[in-house]
Amino acid sequence: MKETHVTIKDIAKKAEVSVATVSYVINNTRYVSPEKIERVNQAIKDLNYVPNAVARGLRFRQSKIIGLTITDITNPFYPELAKACETEALINGYTLILINTNDDRERTAIATSYLREGRIDGLIITTALEHDRSIIEKMIEENYPIVLVHRTLDNIQVDTVLSDNAYGSSRATKHLIDLGHRRICFMGGVDGSTVGNERVMVFQQTMREHGLPVMEEWNLRGEVGYKKSYEDTKRLMNLSNDVRPTAIINISDIGALGVIDAALEMGMRIPEDLAVIGFDDVFITSTKMVGLTTVHIPSYELGRVGTKILIDRINKKELNHYQNVTLPVKLMVRGTCGYRNQKGNKM
Template sequence: MSTIKDIAKRANVSVATVSYVLNNTRFVSPEKKKRVEEAIKELNYVPNAVARGLRVKNSKVISLVVSDITNPFYPDIAKACEQVAYQSGYTLNIVNTNDQDDRFIKAVMQLREGKVDGIINTTVLDHHRSLMENLIKDKYPIVLAHRLLDGINMDTVVADNIQAAIDATNHLINLGHKKIAFMTGVTKSSINNLRIKGFLKAMKDANLPTKEDWLASGQAKYQQSYDLTKELLKNSNNRPTAIINISDLGALGVLDAAGDLGIMVPEELAVVGFDDLFISSMRSVQLTTIRIPRYEIGQKSMELLIDKITNNDTNNHHNILLPAELIVRKTCGSRIID
């Protein structure tokens, strides 16, 4: 684990300067402060309050770390977490990271400093691996929800994303589609990787080709997916007849782009999303999608975390895999594909 001395060496400053930056006790020139902050980020440093004997036990606060608080995917997870936490005498603290590492590290610092008793993390990415390994080594209560990290023995609660993508792809194949594009999401996210894996497996099992430029990122967001859809559909002689988007928000961008291009859904283009957000079932949308059990993910994550905190059990780890469900609505149509 990195120390203040490591940071000082990396930033080419004194240990005292690092301490001033960390504790905000004295003025440090902007140039030195920037070097120190960059070194902290590069070394994945978080202050170990346990080693300093400063950890406050039983804060009765738990943090839920999310990547984008404006994304309607998260309220059901947060609601379940809050309800279970409240019933057990805990307060829920929501930390929004916007997938920014500095915000993620600050959330972890709250755990190390004893400001929270545990963390439910929905936003972990592969480059956070060493930080997570240090938390587990130091026996901090933490549960990964929705996203996970392969190869680390820690508590997880996730949906079966591989099977979900297989189900979505097979639904289109069974309708007769052969030219299927898959819009991916956040790079190096386990959700992204697992759903791509399921899509490619279903296509391979059906002996259908996949095109590299039809496996592109819409960032699981509306505008990026809208723009990408226009690119995919601009060539009327060589375009997909079906698009799977890794999120419902992105799928809404697909639907609007198709509409602006005068391409009819589902007659000329089938669209499938993921998540089953409330807007997907609206009469004006009727999106075929994969229902991710968001409330159950939050509920089981919080139950698991509180059990670990209550019993001081950081040695045994549990991995919960929840089924997802294909919800068929009106954005897919059957047709004969040449």
């Protein structure tokens, strides 16, 4: 069917919505559910109904707003990242809005619908999970400005800004091994996250390189949360002394705090009875009362660099290829796993 023969009625019929709904989607005049927006846009694409002309009209009429998706606004990892995004946006004349997804695919769809509707000019996605792949790939295919920050997806061509998760995981694991630990547990994160997958994979690889067993029953999913990590630690610490792990690496600082609280409640000493390492280096971990050994993730720089790349894409500055930036991380050795002095004595 040629483009000139297609009408809004044809779009409505194919998408199984009313003609009015199609009009709302095309003209961005009323709220339409993300699921219906998806169906209408797919029908427009399938029937070759001038979608590019509509998109161009929206894109040239810039909103001067960019979006940022985060998984959980209560997670203290995100404020520094969001602050950097906002600062870089304001410097360049843009306003930032936050979309809290809770790792829900429907929330991600809502965020991308803002981009299609012209409510925002570009989108920084820190929440990419495997179940978001089709949504994100479609945005890339349709040439909308997006940048994946913190999390990415395997085998996808898009601008990314990541931290060096492989080095961080390897460094944390080797630190514990150097301290004499042989029974080490890794508490991973949410399913479908490349951040969690890479950290777990490198941990397991490092353990095997040192001839140490990787106990599957110890490699638990903490879901980057306090409660789940707390509960899993209680179960692990109830194992007999010759079976339970002597050290735990958690996918996040919040989860690591759950590990510490559970162990302390059971009368264990940190780090003498259980060594603990987290990831992120959120502010509270550096306080003298907590003193958590953790892998510092440069959250501010992730946000700053990601926003700069996005704005360059929006303004069509010359970028010859996709920008794939990996930022360095650092192990912050504090009090929850001890250290050795220069003579090799454990402290």
